[in-house]
Structure formats: structure tokens, C-alpha cells
Amino acid sequence: MLTVACDAKGNAAVEPFIAAAHQQHPSVIDQQLLVAELYDTRNVPAAFWIDESGRIVRAADPIYAQRRNRETGEVTINTEYLDAVRDWVAKGRDSAFVMDGSRLDSRLPELEFDDVAAAAYFHLGAYLARHGEAAEALDYFKRAHALRPENWTYKRQAWSFGDIERDYGTTFQEAVKDPASGPFYPPLDLTD
Amino acid sequence: MPKATLLYQDAEAQVDAARVDGDQLWLTLSSLEAATGWDLEPEGVCKSGICVPVPDARRSELIRDDLFNLTAFADLIQQPVAHDKKNSIWYFGPAGWEWKSRLTSRHAPDFTLPDLAGRSHSLSELQGKKVFLLFWASW
Incomplete structure (x- = not known):
């Protein structure tokens, strides 16, 4: 188990969550979001299963181990997904939850130049925002969003540096409905 | 020279x-x-063991006297570049051979990152074990 915080605001932003989780596993911080780029994660959470030889066998699962209902406070444990992980731990490649080649390919698409160009604009924007140039950063964040509207990491991280309505002329609810952005999360498709 | x-x-x-020159950045060799x-x-x-030959047709675009055009070289190796003129900042991303087929090989790319205490952890340290790798954020 290895958790990666993709957070341009760094330790200060993630420390309270890590402290509350009492983790037993390595918990690392990707302040430059370079590892998020390396795995082409387009939103969080995103989970990958990697086998003993270093091969990816499931990719980019949008899963929560537990969710809290905002109104009732009720916590639901995602037992279906946890059981799938346990099944893989027990059976390895024979687990029904290991993705076949075509499903993996759909989760791990070949990158195009626009993907890395969008990443370059995003990284420049994040650098400026971290160095107190939030207004300057806007232009580069917007270029990244225009090139890769389906990348929610670029949007959500950019919004966290300013005000979504003032700076981007939208709201979270409107942005989620924008057809150009595609789905907020891909379908989980545990087994098809 | 400007910084x-x-x-x-x-x-x-x-x-x-x-x-x-505009978005072009030249460094001394x-x-x-x-x-x-x-x-x-x-x-x-x-x-680090990789050599990119300089095509004769592009030599003058890349190298003039003791100067090297880093942005023209980026174009040659399909590296994305983002430039902020006001603050004179250039960001250079990965070269084409690094980003192409990065994930389609299905081999999990290795990385090294620090934890809160600054200790480094690498994915490759876990080779030989199954790894559940989870990306999350505060935003």
C-alpha cells in the first residue's frame, strides 16, 4: 500500500488528513503533480493495482474506501471494492477483478502531444500559484483546461488557488455538467 | 545577462x-x-547515456557560436514548453521518448517522492509485493 497526495499546496494542505488517517503504509507527497502526470490520473481518487513484477493489472479506479453522507453523517464502507482487493491478494492474476488487455488499454490510453502540452501549462501555472502569482497562473491553468477539459485534476487544483466563479466564470455544479469535460469519474466497472 | x-x-x-527571442531561450554552451x-x-x-544527433539542416537553428537554443532543442525532441514572459520562467516537460507509450507498456513507472518527514520512498522498493497505489488530494 502506497498513497500519493497530489497537492500543489504541499505538506500544509495534506498533513491534517495524513494525521487523521493513522496510516501504517508509506504516504508520500507529489507537490509538483509530476507522478500524477506520469500515471495520467485525471481526478482523485484514482487507484492502481500493481503485481509483484511491477505490471499494472487494474488502473485508475475512482474509489473511496468509505463515504460519509453529508446530511445524515452515515458512513458507508465500500465492502464490494475491499472484497475485490482481497480477492486479488488471494488469487493474483486469476482474480476476476484483474483487468484484461482491452480494459487496461481503455484506462491507460496512449498520450498525445496535447496531453503533455496541457501538463506543461498546468505545471507552470502551479509554480506561479505556489509563488504568490495566482493571477498570473490563471492564464496557464485556463490553457491546460482548454487543451484537456476532461482532466479534473487540472481544474480542481486550479480552482483551489482562487475563486471558481470569479476566476473561471462557472460553478462546480455547472462545470460537472459541461459535456466537453466528459464524466467526473469513469465508471468503476468492477468486473463488467 | 538577464536571469x-x-x-x-x-x-x-x-x-x-x-x-x-520571443519564446525562444538560448543558453551558453x-x-x-x-x-x-x-x-x-x-x-x-x-x-545520461542518451545522445540526440543534431541534423545538419537544423544545426544553425540549435547552435550558434557558443549559444544553444534550448527551446528549438525541445521542439526536436518533442518536449512541451510553457513560457511566462513577465516572470521569465520556462517549464520543459518530458521528451517524446519519455511520454510516448509510457503507460501502454502497462509497466508501472517508477518514482521517488518524500513523505511528510522528508524521507524518500520509491515504488521500486516494493517490487516483489503486490502494490495498491492510491492517488488522493485535499482539494
Whole structure:
């Protein structure tokens, strides 16, 4: 188990969550979001299963181990997904939850130049925002969003540096409905 | 020479910009290796065992006297570049051979990152075990 915080605001932003989780596993911080780029994660959470030889066998699962209902406070444990992980731990490649080649390919698409160009604009924007140039950063964040509207990491991280309505002329609810952005999360498709 | 901030993926350096033409950034050949890891050798432009030959047709675009055009080189190796003129900052992303087929090989790319205490952890340290790798964020 290895958790990666993709957070341009760094330790200060993630420390309270890590402290509350009492983790037993390595918990690392990707302040430059370079590892998020390396795995082409387009939103969080995103989970990958990697086998003993270093091969990816499931990719980019949008899963929560537990969710809290905002109104009732009720916590639901995602037992279906946890059981799938346990099944893989027990059976390895024979687990029904290991993705076949075509499903993996759909989760791990070949990158195009626009993907890395969008990443370059995003990284420049994040650098400026971290160095107190939030207004300057806007232009580069917007270029990244225009090139890769389906990348929610670029949007959500950019919004966290300013005000979504003032700076981007939208709201979270409107942005989620924008057809150009595609789905907020891909379908989980545990087994098809 | 004017100063520029060079973000070469995860490495940040203050460099002397020998010449800036619009979005084009020229460094002196003597400062190239310290700033980027690339060095001009007889085989081409080399870094950690990789040499990129300089095509004759593009030589004058890349190298003039003791100056090297880092942005033209980025174009040659399909590296994305983002430039902020006001603050004189250049970001250079991965080269084409690094980003193409990065995930389609299905081999999990290795990485090293610090934890809250600053201790480094690498994915490769877990080889031989099954790894559940989870990306999350506060935003």
C-alpha cells in the first residue's frame, strides 16, 4: 500500500488528513503533480493495482474506501471494492477483478502531444500559484483546461488557488455538467 | 545577462539567459549541462547515456557560436514548453521518448517522492509485493 497526495499546496494542505488517517503504509507527497502526470490520473481518487513484477493489472479506479453522507453523517464502507482487493491478494492474476488487455488499454490510453502540452501549462501555472502569482497562473491553468477539459485534476487544483466563479466564470455544479469535460469519474466497472 | 527561471521537469535552476527571442531561450554552451544535464558532444546532445544527433539542416537553428537554443532543442525532441514572459520562467516537460507509450507498456513507472518527514520512498522498493497505489488530494 502506497498513497500519493497530489497537492500543489504541499505538506500544509495534506498533513491534517495524513494525521487523521493513522496510516501504517508509506504516504508520500507529489507537490509538483509530476507522478500524477506520469500515471495520467485525471481526478482523485484514482487507484492502481500493481503485481509483484511491477505490471499494472487494474488502473485508475475512482474509489473511496468509505463515504460519509453529508446530511445524515452515515458512513458507508465500500465492502464490494475491499472484497475485490482481497480477492486479488488471494488469487493474483486469476482474480476476476484483474483487468484484461482491452480494459487496461481503455484506462491507460496512449498520450498525445496535447496531453503533455496541457501538463506543461498546468505545471507552470502551479509554480506561479505556489509563488504568490495566482493571477498570473490563471492564464496557464485556463490553457491546460482548454487543451484537456476532461482532466479534473487540472481544474480542481486550479480552482483551489482562487475563486471558481470569479476566476473561471462557472460553478462546480455547472462545470460537472459541461459535456466537453466528459464524466467526473469513469465508471468503476468492477468486473463488467 | 538577464536571469531566467528554468523548470526542467522536477529540477529548478536560475540561469543566465544568453538570448531571449520571443519564446525562444538560448543558453551558453558552458552553462547548458549544469542547467539541464544535456551536454554537446561529438555524437550529438547527450545526457545520461542518451545522445540526440543534431541534423545538419537544423544545426544553425540549435547552435550558434557558443549559444544553444534550448527551446528549438525541445521542439526536436518533442518536449512541451510553457513560457511566462513577465516572470521569465520556462517549464520543459518530458521528451517524446519519455511520454510516448509510457503507460501502454502497462509497466508501472517508477518514482521517488518524500513523505511528510522528508524521507524518500520509491515504488521500486516494493517490487516483489503486490502494490495498491492510491492517488488522493485535499482539494
